[in-house]
Amino acid sequence: MTWDARQLAQQTGRTFVITGANSGIGLETARDLVGRGAHVVLAVRDVAKGEAARAAIGGRGGSSVVELDLADLDSVATAAKTISAEHDSLHALVCNAGVMGGPYLLTAQGLERQMATNHLGHAALVTALWPLLHSTGGRVVTVSSIAARGGRLTAQTTRDELVEPGSSYDGKAVYASTKQANLLFAQELHRRAGKAGSPVSSIAVHPGVSDTNLFARQLSDGGRRLLAPLSRLVTKVALQSASAGAQPTLRALHHSTPSGAFVGPKGLNQMRGRPELLDVYASGKDPAVAARLWELTEDVLGAPLPV
Numbered sequence: 001m002t003w004d005a006r007q008l009a010q011q012t013g014r015t016f017v018i019t020g021a022n023s024g025i026g027l028e029t030a031r032d033l034v035g036r037g038a039h040v041v042l043a044v045r046d047v048a049k050g051e052a053a054r055a056a057i058g059g060r061g062g063s064s065v066v067e068l069d070l071a072d073l074d075s076v077a078t079a080a081k082t083i084s085a086e087h088d089s090l091h092a093l094v095c096n097a098g099v100m101g102g103p104y105l106l107t108a109q110g111l112e113r114q115m116a117t118n119h120l121g122h123a124a125l126v127t128a129l130w131p132l133l134h135s136t137g138g139r140v141v142t143v144s145s146i147a148a149r150g151g152r153l154t155a156q157t158t159r160d161e162l163v164e165p166g167s168s169y170d171g172k173a174v175y176a177s178t179k180q181a182n183l184l185f186a187q188e189l190h191r192r193a194g195k196a197g198s199p200v201s202s203i204a205v206h207p208g209v210s211d212t213n214l215f216a217r218q219l220s221d222g223g224r225r226l227l228a229p230l231s232r233l234v235t236k237v238a239l240q241s242a243s244a245g246a247q248p249t250l251r252a253l254h255h256s257t258p259s260g261a262f263v264g265p266k267g268l269n270q271m272r273g274r275p276e277l278l279d280v281y282a283s284g285k286d287p288a289v290a291a292r293l294w295e296l297t298e299d300v301l302g303a304p305l306p307v
């Protein structure tokens, strides 16, 4: 059957956490869910932007804003504590926030910024919110990318290669590896949760190529701020909308999407179209690479992942 977001129907009484929900795909996902009566926690690094997004999406079920900087593991821990104190159920955690490219920067914990934000911060958040997810039988939806196809993580990747790639830094290649990490993590979480008999589902998605702030932000972060307005214009005309980009995430939230699935559009080399169930890319499929990433992630976080 062709997927249509109307299949999600009413979501009253259900709670969702969406990282990066003030912009782009996260904002459109939040808008849809709030419109269906859900309560959505907008987990954002800039509370003022989160409040503006909250005002913009309105909705019956309501929403709230929690400060979360995924590039700072202390902030992740504080945000998870706040969410756990304020909610007694969590139907889904959408690991959506992301950065693309920019210069070589290290976070407060000395970790490469893109890997810290896109993968490690999310892995820490999933771990901290696991008790709530487990007791609710919730879903973890992880937003990957077509770029994951070009990721360079292998079963031999070292800790330094993952978090401190150093002088020969290639921001584009690192972004691809962070999105490969998203896919590997989602798959490994699915396998481990299944083995442990956990009721939590893990699904990966990719949004095709969509009109969001990601591309203009990449230019600004890379010191080419003057090109950002032009980029915004081009993406608006050439790419599918952010709302279309949110459809794979919405499909992943539906109970008919099984744990372990990978959802994204198929049209134009997967750049646009309706959300379909896809084959996992070769780069995200190998359990040995996933196990290595899992082990390195636990080492960097200094704590076991949830299952």
Ligand SMILES: NC(=O)c1ccc[n+]([C@@H]2O[C@H](COP(=O)([O-])OP(=O)(O)OC[C@H]3O[C@@H](n4cnc5c(N)ncnc54)[C@H](OP(=O)(O)O)[C@@H]3O)[C@@H](O)[C@H]2O)c1
Binding pocket: 019, 020, 021, 022, 023, 024, 025, 026, 043, 044, 045, 046, 049, 068, 069, 070, 071, 072, 096, 097, 098, 099, 100, 117, 143, 144, 145, 146, 147, 206, 207, 208, 209, 210, 211, 212, 213, 214, 215, 217, 245
């Ligand atoms: N757009 C596409 O075509 C495309 C394609 C493939 C994959 N994706 C993936 O889709 C996801 C959403 O991106 P988007 O396209 O919607 O871009 P976007 O409009 O730039 O949204 C990115 C969101 O991530 C947040 N964020 C960045 N760093 C953060 C941090 N350290 N802590 C917490 N939040 C942080 C941003 O917050 P601020 O607004 O405060 O910066 C923003 O809310 C990303 O994972 C991206 O890799 C997008």
